[in-house]
Amino acid sequence: AQRVTQPEKLLSVFKGAPVELKCNYSYSGSPELFWYVQYSRQRLQLLLRHISRESIKGFTADLNKGETSFHLKKPFAQEEDSAMYYCALSGFTGNQFYFGTGTSLTVIP
Amino acid sequence: NAGVTQTPKFQVLKTGQSMTLQCAQDMNHNSMYWYRQDPGMGLRLIYYSASEGTTDKGEVPNGYNVSRLNKREFSLRLESAAPSQTSVYFCASSNPGQGTYNEQFFGPGTRLTVL
Numbered sequence: 001a002q003r004v005t006q007p008e009k010l011l012s013v014f015k016g017a018p019v020e021l022k023c024n025y026s027y028s029g030s031p032e033l034f035w036y037v038q039y040s041r042q043r044l045q046l047l048l049r050h051i052s053r054e055s056i057k058g059f060t061a062d063l064n065k066g067e068t069s070f071h072l073k074k075p076f077a078q079e080e081d082s083a084m085y086y087c088a089l090s091g092f093t094g095n096q097f098y099f100g101t102g103t104s105l106t107v108i109p
Numbered sequence: 110n111a112g113v114t115q116t117p118k119f120q121v122l123k124t125g126q127s128m129t130l131q132c133a134q135d136m137n138h139n140s141m142y143w144y145r146q147d148p149g150m151g152l153r154l155i156y157y158s159a160s161e162g163t164t165d166k167g168e169v170p171n172g173y174n175v176s177r178l179n180k181r182e183f184s185l186r187l188e189s190a191a192p193s194q195t196s197v198y199f200c201a202s203s204n205p206g207q208g209t210y211n212e213q214f215f216g217p218g219t220r221l222t223v224l
């Protein structure tokens with residue numbers, strides 16, 4: 001079975017503080033992992049994909065196959081980072097996507 | 110290049126009424142998807158279409174039907190709406206394949222309320 005777990009529904013941090021949004025997954029093959037973000041009143045958009053190993057808006061995420069985790073991190077949170085964040089998994093050849101339940105991040109000024 | 114578009118943006122139905130949500134993409138993607146988004150549940154896949162002429166059930170297909178009209182369009186139909194179908198519905202498209210990652214592009218969503 002494929003599953004994505006985001007243990008925190010709500011997360012609040014102060015501006016300038018580090019932030020980490022947790023994501024754990026279970027998958028019987030080689031998954032592709034993604035982070036999607038949904039800002040207020042906007043559509044979901046891709047933030048990061050593990051394959052590209054990039055940093056977007058200061059966020060990074062490392063795939064840890066041993067711990068089956070794909071946590072999203074940013075060293076210094078900004079107010080504009082307040083949004084809903086979804087971790088997602090796709091099979092390498094699959095058409096099905098599995099989303100976590102999302103974490104609502106609030107950055108306090 | 111509009112990406113993924115959805116109509117309508119908002120809809121209020123009475124229990125038992127029917128309606129169709131429309132989705133179109135102009136990115137020449139093979140695969141299209143319908144999700145519903147509910148508080149505390151995240152996004153759940155209703156149906157998807159891997160290619161024109163094919164559709165498959167996702168995690169929560171009951172109460173819905175879909176039609177892949179052509180490569181661009183993928184509609185979601187509620188034959189007899191129920192209050193449990195009150196949700197925000199998102200359409201997405203992608204081009205998955207062997208050896209490539211499967212980024213999904215989302216539409217703006219349709220907020221449906223069933224009274």
